[in-house]
Amino acid sequence: MIEGPYFVLALLAALGSGLMAGVFFAFSTSVMKTLAALPHPQGLAAMQKLNVLIINPLFIGVFIGTAGLCAVVAVVTFVLWPDKGTIELLVGCGLYLFGTLGVSVAANIPRNDAMAKLDPEAPESADQWREYVTEWTAWNHVRGGASLAACASLILALAA
Structure with missing residues (x-):
């Protein structure tokens, strides 16, 4: 059974996962669509500033x-194994660590770093900007889904 400080830590992890899922959702459904709809120099410059x-x-x-x-x-979950809710906790933690943080480090951050070097006014940056928006947003969907699934799994563990 999850109780005491362990419960608080798991609850905070669930809340943080849910909050990050919301951030990623907002980016995918509105921020990136808005930036992509702008002429590429403005969209690219805005994203460069946003990433800073x-x-x-x-x-x-x-x-x-x-x-x-x-x-x-x-x-802590490995130490308490096989208490009730431990599988859900491990799944939730793994989803956040690998699906959110891992995807960010492997996919989104390198794209941000490459995009930061582009000259928004250069005509050749238009194609790179379109490719960035498509790829970055796809990976953002992945980490958003992972964050939401992590939140759900952690909540299920707390309810066990």
């Missing part, structure tokens, strides 16, 4: 903090 400004204590605190919580919850 999103690196702030609040966003990083939730994004990386949730990963840290998931890592701690996973370790």
Whole structure:
């Protein structure tokens, strides 16, 4: 049974996963669509600025903090194995750590780094911008889905 500080850690991990799912959902359904609809110099320049400004204590605190919580919850879960809800906890933690953080590090961040080097005014950046929007958004769907599934799995564990 999940109780005490372990419950609080798992609850915070669930809330962080859900919050990140919302951030990714908002990006995929509105921010990226809006930027893609702009002429490429404006959309590209806006995304370059956004990628600088999103690196702030609040966003990083939730994004990386949730990963840290998931890592701690996973370790504690292995110690308490096979208590009720442990499978759901491990699934939820794994989804966040690999499907959210892992995808970000392997897919979205490298694309952000490459896009940051583009000149928004250069005509040749138009094709690279369109490719960036398509690929980045597809990977954002993956990490958004992983965050939402992690949240659901962690909630199921807490309800067990």
